[in-house]
Amino acid sequence: MGWRARVFVTPKQGVLDPQGKAVQQSLHTLGYPEVAEVRIGKFIELRLADVSRDSVETRVREMCDRLLANRVIENFSFTIDPENP
Amino acid sequence: MGWRARVFVTPKQGVLDPQGKAVQQSLHTLGYPEVAEVRIGKFIELRLADVSRDSVETRVREMCDRLLANRVIENFSFTIDPENP
Amino acid sequence: MKWGVITFPGSLDDVQAAHVLEDLLGESVVRLWHKDTALDGLDCVVLPGGFSYGDYLRCGAMARFSPIMRAVGEFAAAGRVVIGICNGFQILCEAGLLPGALIRNRGLAFLCQSVHVRVEDADTLFTNRCRRGDVLEIPVKHGEGCYVADEETLHTLDAGRQIVLRYTDGEGRVTPEANPNGSLAAIAGIRSASGNVFGMMPHPEHACERLVGGEDGRKIFLSVIAAAGATAEPVAAKVVSGP
Amino acid sequence: MSVTVETGLRHGLTADEYARIEAALGRAPTIEELGVFSVMWSEHCSYKSSRVHLRGLPTTGPRVLQGPGENAGALDVGDGLAVVFKIESHNHPSFVEPFQGAATGVGGILRDIFTMGARPIANLNSLRFGSVAHPRTPYLVRGVVAGIGGYGNCIGVATVGGEVSFDPGYDHNILVNAFTLGVVQSDRIFRARAEGVGNPVMYVGSKTGRDGIHGASLLASAEFDADSESKRPTVQVGDPFTEKLLLEACLELMSPAYSAHLVGIQDMGAAGLTSSSVEMAGRAGSGIDLDLARVPLREEGMTPYDILLSESQERMLLVVRAGSEDVVRALFAKWDLDAAVIGTVTDSGHLRCTWEGRQVVDLPIAPLTDGAPLYHRPAVEPAPEEGARLLLRDLAEPRDYGHVLMQLLESPNLCSREWVYRQYDTYVGGNSVVRPGSDAAVVRLDGTQKGVAMTLDCNSRLCLLDPYVGTVSAVAEAARNLAVSGAEPIGVTNCLNFGSPEKPEVMWQFQQAIAGLRDACLAFGTPVVSGNVSFYNETEGRSIPPTPVIGMVGLLDDVSQRVTQWFKGEGDAIVLLGRNREELGGSEYLAVIHHQVRGPLPWIDLDIERRLIRTVLAAAREGLLRSAHDVAEGGLAVALAECCISNETGPPVGARIELESGLRPDALLFGESHGRIVVSVRRRHLTRLRELAHRDEVVMTSIGEVRGQRFEIGDLVDLPVLAMRERWRSALERTLAGRLGE
Numbered sequence A, B: 001m002g003w004r005a006r007v008f009v010t011p012k013q014g015v016l017d018p019q020g021k022a023v024q025q026s027l028h029t030l031g032y033p034e035v036a037e038v039r040i041g042k043f044i045e046l047r048l049a050d051v052s053r054d055s056v057e058t059r060v061r062e063m064c065d066r067l068l069a070n071r072v073i074e075n076f077s078f079t080i081d082p083e084n085p
Numbered sequence C: 001m002k003w004g005v006i007t008f009p010g011s012l013d014d015v016q017a018a019h020v021l022e023d024l025l026g027e028s029v030v031r032l033w034h035k036d037t038a039l040d041g042l043d044c045v046v047l048p049g050g051f052s053y054g055d056y057l058r059c060g061a062m063a064r065f066s067p068i069m070r071a072v073g074e075f076a077a078a079g080r081v082v083i084g085i086c087n088g089f090q091i092l093c094e095a096g097l098l099p100g101a102l103i104r105n106r107g108l109a110f111l112c113q114s115v116h117v118r119v120e121d122a123d124t125l126f127t128n129r130c131r132r133g134d135v136l137e138i139p140v141k142h143g144e145g146c147y148v149a150d151e152e153t154l155h156t157l158d159a160g161r162q163i164v165l166r167y168t169d170g171e172g173r174v175t176p177e178a179n180p181n182g183s184l185a186a187i188a189g190i191r192s193a194s195g196n197v198f199g200m201m202p203h204p205e206h207a208c209e210r211l212v213g214g215e216d217g218r219k220i221f222l223s224v225i226a227a228a229g230a231t232a233e234p235v236a237a238k239v240v241s242g243p
Numbered sequence D: 001m002s003v004t005v006e007t008g009l010r011h012g013l014t015a016d017e018y019a020r021i022e023a024a025l026g027r028a029p030t031i032e033e034l035g036v037f038s039v040m041w042s043e044h045c046s047y048k049s050s051r052v053h054l055r056g057l058p059t060t061g062p063r064v065l066q067g068p069g070e071n072a073g074a075l076d077v078g079d080g081l082a083v084v085f086k087i088e089s090h091n092h093p094s095f096v097e098p099f100q101g102a103a104t105g106v107g108g109i110l111r112d113i114f115t116m117g118a119r120p121i122a123n124l125n126s127l128r129f130g131s132v133a134h135p136r137t138p139y140l141v142r143g144v145v146a147g148i149g150g151y152g153n154c155i156g157v158a159t160v161g162g163e164v165s166f167d168p169g170y171d172h173n174i175l176v177n178a179f180t181l182g183v184v185q186s187d188r189i190f191r192a193r194a195e196g197v198g199n200p201v202m203y204v205g206s207k208t209g210r211d212g213i214h215g216a217s218l219l220a221s222a223e224f225d226a227d228s229e230s231k232r233p234t235v236q237v238g239d240p241f242t243e244k245l246l247l248e249a250c251l252e253l254m255s256p257a258y259s260a261h262l263v264g265i266q267d268m269g270a271a272g273l274t275s276s277s278v279e280m281a282g283r284a285g286s287g288i289d290l291d292l293a294r295v296p297l298r299e300e301g302m303t304p305y306d307i308l309l310s311e312s313q314e315r316m317l318l319v320v321r322a323g324s325e326d327v328v329r330a331l332f333a334k335w336d337l338d339a340a341v342i343g344t345v346t347d348s349g350h351l352r353c354t355w356e357g358r359q360v361v362d363l364p365i366a367p368l369t370d371g372a373p374l375y376h377r378p379a380v381e382p383a384p385e386e387g388a389r390l391l392l393r394d395l396a397e398p399r400d401y402g403h404v405l406m407q408l409l410e411s412p413n414l415c416s417r418e419w420v421y422r423q424y425d426t427y428v429g430g431n432s433v434v435r436p437g438s439d440a441a442v443v444r445l446d447g448t449q450k451g452v453a454m455t456l457d458c459n460s461r462l463c464l465l466d467p468y469v470g471t472v473s474a475v476a477e478a479a480r481n482l483a484v485s486g487a488e489p490i491g492v493t494n495c496l497n498f499g500s501p502e503k504p505e506v507m508w509q510f511q512q513a514i515a516g517l518r519d520a521c522l523a524f525g526t527p528v529v530s531g532n533v534s535f536y537n538e539t540e541g542r543s544i545p546p547t548p549v550i551g552m553v554g555l556l557d558d559v560s561q562r563v564t565q566w567f568k569g570e571g572d573a574i575v576l577l578g579r580n581r582e583e584l585g586g587s588e589y590l591a592v593i594h595h596q597v598r599g600p601l602p603w604i605d606l607d608i609e610r611r612l613i614r615t616v617l618a619a620a621r622e623g624l625l626r627s628a629h630d631v632a633e634g635g636l637a638v639a640l641a642e643c644c645i646s647n648e649t650g651p652p653v654g655a656r657i658e659l660e661s662g663l664r665p666d667a668l669l670f671g672e673s674h675g676r677i678v679v680s681v682r683r684r685h686l687t688r689l690r691e692l693a694h695r696d697e698v699v700m701t702s703i704g705e706v707r708g709q710r711f712e713i714g715d716l717v718d719l720p721v722l723a724m725r726e727r728w729r730s731a732l733e734r735t736l737a738g739r740l741g742e
């Protein structure tokens, strides 16, 4: 069966997000003045083989820490669900 | 009060995802053979001014359609929550 | 003929494109600002290379909303000539004036090098000074130049003779090594179904002088000039080809 | 908050320095004032340990329009033009966050150049990493290279050269030095002066966040631990897109149409708003009043202290004429940039800052600048190590020289750098006549026949073994690299990367390097017009090898006479200018094949170098040279191999070489003796070349011919050039992937 992990990587509070800034300005120009802030990060979907729930959580956290997020400037969070067949 | 929208932009099924492929390979090298697939997309957080629930939904969908995602290669989805003060 | 070269915020090769047209080829050039809204009296518009809006979000995603792009759309619909180079190509795709999209290079890194492209069709506004099968040496410099489109679009491009340039080796062979970015069908440049809108990832404007980058790029610009010389009318209709 | 000597210590000041502050003010400073003092008196801003030594450098000459002291140096190159250039380090930030550290390093040096009104036309970079075997090295290399490219490519300045080397001495402290050269009309150079009482001070560019506030010293501060998370200094993230807009807007403001509105301009680099305002007032002998509440902010809850010390990128400080505010604002608005009036020029001689109606800073300028501490730190020559000198007779000679050559061509310090520079846009601007891959980069000066050549050089192994000779050698190599490209050396910038100046051995290395820099620059007639000192490059008490990176700039009157290093045509004669000696000390061969780092260093004679350069330049100007390449790391065999395999397009070319010599073969092939250049010429030009060499008393030997597809040296080496090129070209990528064995 296996698992599906969804990882959200976001720029840390206080760290400049030039992409977000540019997109916000663009949205204003496009006629969406209600947009007060834009922060752009990554959305990473992983399909994982069948291992125990506990183990999958530890390992995904580890992957985020080591590779998927740059802890100097980014935070991450994730969700894990059994994969629907 | 306002709203917080979370937008998920993902590469369409079938569209090349060179970054996802490279990350999968790196994860294997790092000792995570259980990773069967990686797809990398974007996670965009918007803070929006106080407008009606309906209107915020329509407008966020529009922003995605027009700017945040490229429908030729990407899909999107989003969630909207009232902003916690 | 009269050319327009657009400057978007973050355009970089606008200066070079204008320099080539004006100083090397003796054409008349109007520099356009992205907030301009009219293209009156122009025969051809160039969307230059660079990093419009920093290439943030997606290359070309924000530039396509610049005020001038509405005029570019109308200009193209009227059958006038539009050329997008590198970032310009990306903008044209984002704007829907050309099909498909350009994504991260296969190798993920920015790539700057001289490449070979083969002329797939010499009966176009952009290659009529070449022969079919000619191999041109022109530099690429991009991080997101991998051309992708769905099967159906690729088929339509092929059937409609819209694929103008392909990456090859020096002998004109399509090989995986000669494809710098992993583009599908080794596509380096395409034109619209109407034939008058053209996008290419390599930079012909950086291959117009022997001293810097070689001279093969001239052929692209000279082709447009030659085609315009052949008729005073918008030329698209004449060279439309395909189904 | 009351400030005491402890607060001073936590800001990195000594007790002595703190006492001087109180004495200068006649009271305790406010916390904001202490922040200002601590950054202005930091080594980085005040040059307190280096200033007395830098004074000895030659900084004048007929071409010098601006020497050290401004944001960058400027040299007159004729045709009404000047080149403006400088090099800067961004070492520590790049080690913490390689991509952003390197990127913001490029952003910073670019601002130094365009702040003087010059349009940047070329970037170079000098990179030093730890051993390729160190687990962090590949990550750092990838990040740094991508960061340099990411910034330079996006802003549209061609990155046309540099150097990369690997040494375990940098395992915990990499070096990222970035160089930029720009061009300006020689009568339109802008300077950073706050003149004219009543003139408004304007802030333009990105908003201010808590980026890089005060680095490590603040982290140690107990007072700030209370709400530490929100106050934590954050890594600077570069925004090259905003910088591109800023560049265009500033250059437009400095163009004839607008420049009457502008009085002075300075980038906000290290120490941000503090140093830019203090320095601008200091140079003009004026004063500045700032209302910190008017500074555009990116984050909520920022304090005046944060605002003064923030190192947010992509910002500039302007002094404009009173009444010009709206014109300036409109110009920046055109480029989608904010501009805000944040203060006024005064004649108070003070920096005064208010915040919400309260005066938080009132400091006399003089003690912050000219009155900063000046140290004559003790210097002691380290005791020589036992067995430090190489005895040639103890060194086993290899059996297979072809194999050794292949090993060297694949070694991290000698293999091709193509993997690095293909990530850089080398074309943008349309004037890159010689792009990376030859000895120096050559860029055409738009609208003229002229070209400017640039190179960065330093062999830190030589500098470790002998900092004086090592530095002289670096300057000589730089001069040779320019000469073989057809350019006459005209000026120098430098980045002196050293350990802690508080260590007498480091201070000795530093003084030796300065002496070498001075002597060599005098010999070549190349004034030092700008530079940067980076001390405290050490981790856990271990200093990096002394690394004085030399940036040298040369001029070609006719850019079409540029010469590249690779052989051009079958049948051309190959000529060696200069003399081979039996010297293997400090060589790559000794390090890579015999795993030894020892002297004695190769002999260097600046008079020989000068005459050699004269011959080569004359030959280049007469159009005799088909190729020219200096002999440097790897020695003669590697130099000749590079001539065969480094052409960027087309197949590699072979050569048949005969060397007559009584030297040991390994010293002959791989020794790194100075004063040698390999050229190739058409046979019919040999006579004229011999005349030129004779005139300059340069030893000239015909050593072979360009021919075929093999690389042959007597009966010592016989290799197919295709295989050589393949291995040499792919080695860096394979090494970083840990796959060199494949």
Ligand SMILES: Nc1ncnc2c1ncn2[C@@H]1O[C@H](COP(=O)(O)OP(=O)(O)O)[C@@H](O)[C@H]1O
Pocket (backbone or CB within 6 Å): D124, D125, D126, D127, D159, D160, D161, D162, D163, D164, D417, D420, D421, D435, D436, D437, D438, D439, D440, D441, D456, D457, D481, D632, D633
């Ligand atoms: N970091 C870099 N960025 C750009 N170009 C580089 C870099 N490192 C090396 N190069 C280029 O690679 C070539 C070889 O460099 P190097 O071996 O240091 O030359 P040399 O020994 O003549 O000083 C040169 O053209 C140099 O400019």
Ligand SMILES: [Mg+2]
Pocket (backbone or CB within 6 Å): D439, D481, D629, D630, D632
């Ligand atoms: Mg050299």
